Each structure stands twice: as C-alpha cells, then as structure tokens.
Amino acid sequence: MSERLITIREMCDEFDVTPRTLRFYESRELIFPLRRDMNRFYGRSDRARLKLILRGKRFGFSLEEIRQLLELYDPTERNVTQTRATIATAHDRLADMERQYDELATAILELRHQIAEGEKWLNSIQTDARQTA
Amino acid sequence: MSERLITIREMCDEFDVTPRTLRFYESRELIFPLRRDMNRFYGRSDRARLKLILRGKRFGFSLEEIRQLLELYDPTERNVTQTRATIATAHDRLADMERQYDELATAILELRHQIAEGEKWLNSIQTDARQTA
C-alpha cells in the first residue's frame, strides 16, 4: 500500500505543533516515527495517534494517561495480561469521560444562564441611561 | 440570615483539597474568605466559587481562565466596560465547552468501540486456548 510518509515539518504544519513537541511525545513513547538516517518520518498510524493525543489533552488527560489509552487503539504485539490491564484502565477513563460529559452539559447550561443574566444587566444599564437622558 | 462560616480545615474536608490549595487560590484572587484575627472563614459564596473552580479544572481550564469566568457569576460592583469584556470571553469559553462536548461524545463512542474490540480479542484468545486443549 506504500504508506505516505511525511517529514516532521509537514507533521507540525498539519497539526499545529512544534518539532520539540513531536520529539517530546516520542521520548515519552506516544508516537513512533520511522527513523531513516537520523531523520523522522511519520506515517498514517502516527497521524492517528497524534490526533488522539491532542484530543486527550483537550480533555485534561496527562500524557501518561493518554499513553495507556493509546495501547488500546494499537494492535501491536498484544500480551493477554497486558491487554487486560489496558482495558481495565480504559474502563476507568471511559467512566471519567462520561462523568465529564454530564458535568459539561450542566456547566454549559449554567454558563449560558449567567451570560444571559449579564447581558440582561447590561441592557438594564443602557435603558437607565436612556431614561435619565 | 447569619451565614454559616466554616474554617479552612472544614473547607478542605468538604472539597478534598489542602490548605495550601485554598491559600493559593486566594492569592490568585479566586476566593475571598473572611479574615478575622489572622484566620480564614469561608462562607456560602466561597463554597460556590470553589465548586466552580474545581469543575473548571476538570475541564482543563487554567486558574486564570476560571478567574475570569468567576467574575461573571459574581455580581459585585460591576463596571459596564468590564462586564462587557467578561461576557465576551465567557462566550469564547462557552464555545470551547460546546466544542469539547461534541468531541467528548465522539471520543466516548470510539473508546467504547475500542474496549469492545479489545474484549472481543481477549475472548478469541480464550476460545483458542479451549480449542487447542
């Protein structure tokens, strides 16, 4: 299938990150670009993983938590006991995310309400100004 | 109404944080406990604010972003231009949260799928073991 490999710069442009960030993620074993004479080349899998990494970060997960989750998405040389552990922690993360989902719904409603209140207050001030004019 | 004031220790127990954390939030002007002869006493407002702070943190917001949001929830001496700015950034945060809400829904579905795949794989291994036995 001749995987389309891209350089670190193309990767950075595509995902809006710095080379330092990609090398850092690699050092933490979150991505595994192909190394050819000292240079890095990123394939489809690396792009998929980076996408998941950035998404995980937006949800407030640490890189270590994300690394554990990535093991689940990656069907490389699975060991049974290892996979069991991965799935167990994945269940925990899933529970976290479901809790966060509900909380987020509540927070969004409350924030909308507060914004509406604030705007109402601003309008009342405007009205006062017009009346006293 | 004789507001029920609680000590720093009670506050810590109620929200599972350390005294250091509460003092730190105070130094960053996120909460404003009453000071009586060198001691801190927390009221209803402080508890409400701390709840919002901890929730904001779970969503990945920085303390500074949270501080700005808190201004919206707090109707103390509002200035018009100030409130306008607060509401503007609140709209941004709201957009962030709505994006995150949608992303989270997708991520949850994908994670559930991956967990199911992992469990299916584990079962297939179990079956192989039985068959080869």
Next chain:
DNA sequence: GGCGAGGTTTACGTTCACGTAAGCCCCGAC
C-alpha cells in the same frame, strides 16, 4: 506553665509539558 493542635507567613522545591539555546551533521544552491 508548658505543650500539642491548628492556624499563619515566607520561601524554596517539584512535576508536567514543553521552550530555547548550543553545537553538530548533511545537503543543495550560489
């Protein structure tokens, strides 16, 4: 009256997730 528990300030230490700078290699252009 001493002392332990709980509060306070000040200040340096720590972890995470990178930023930034120094120094080196290699390659294509001028």
Next chain:
DNA sequence: GTCGGGGCTTACGTGAACGTAAACCTCGCC
C-alpha cells in the same frame, strides 16, 4: 567552498499549580 536551511541531540530554562519545610502565634488543656 561556503553558506543557509533543515534536522538531530543534549541540556538548561520556564510557567502553572501546587508541595513542603521553617519559624511563628495562640488557644485550650492538664
């Protein structure tokens, strides 16, 4: 040939969000 551009490693710096230690005060209690 050299020179700039891009990539590499190594290593120290940084901001956020606290942890932790030192040194103090004060209150209730035996």
